[in-house]
Amino acid sequence: MTIFSKIIAGDIPAYKIAEDNRFFAFLDIFPLVEGHVLVVPKIEVDKFFDVPDDYLGRMLLFAKPIAKAIEKAFPCNRCGLSVVGLEVPHAHLHLVPINGVNDLNFTRGKLKLTPEQLKAAQEKILKAMGKQQ
Numbered sequence: 001m002t003i004f005s006k007i008i009a010g011d012i013p014a015y016k017i018a019e020d021n022r023f024f025a026f027l028d029i030f031p032l033v034e035g036h037v038l039v040v041p042k043i044e045v046d047k048f049f050d051v052p053d054d055y056l057g058r059m060l061l062f063a064k065p066i067a068k069a070i071e072k073a074f075p076c077n078r079c080g081l082s083v084v085g086l087e088v089p090h091a092h093l094h095l096v097p098i099n100g101v102n103d104l105n106f107t108r109g110k111l112k113l114t115p116e117q118l119k120a121a122q123e124k125i126l127k128a129m130g131k132q133q
Contacts, residue, residue: 002090004040015122018129022055023062025095027118027125030110032096033103034121035074039063039093046089063093069128070097073121080104 006012008024015027017037028036041059045051051059067079076097082104083093096104113121 002044002088004038004088004090004092005044008040008042015118017066017122017125018062020062023059025063025066027122028094029113029118031113032094032106032108032110033074033098034111034113034117035070035076035097035125037066037070037095037125039066039095040090045091046085048083048085048091048093051091059093063095065129066125067095069125070095072128073097073124075099076103082106 003012007014007026015029017025017027019025021042023039023041025037025039028038039059039062041051041055043052043055063081067081070076070079074097077099080096080098080103081093082096084106085091098104102108
């Protein structure tokens with residue numbers, strides 16, 4: 001069982017952004033920039049392009065309102081999307097507020113935000129989505 005499956009199951013706490021019957025979105029606790037969100041399928045599949053076909057398109061549709069909310073909640077040019085998948089063997093998308101291509105550089109040092117900063121980022125995104133925590 002991956003750490004993402006444990007988060008989905010509620011065994012590990014997370015700063016949840018959205019959930020439906022197929023997907024779960026939550027803040028990356030070691031983000032590239034504030035507002036970095038992970039979107040994962042609830043099924044445990046290692047590689048992104050091994051995710052079943054009927055999930056792939058729906059994953060982007062699930063991520064779309066989150067990406068729009070990130071753009072509203074954080075000063076950025078746009079919400080960037082990346083699929084890397086090397087750190088956790090569970091397919092996932094990174095939604096990252098970006099102002100330049102280097103904001104998606106995963107070799108940079110990651111931020112170490114406090115729980116209060118993470119909670120504030122979660123609340124900003126949820127508010128931009130029209131949801132309350």
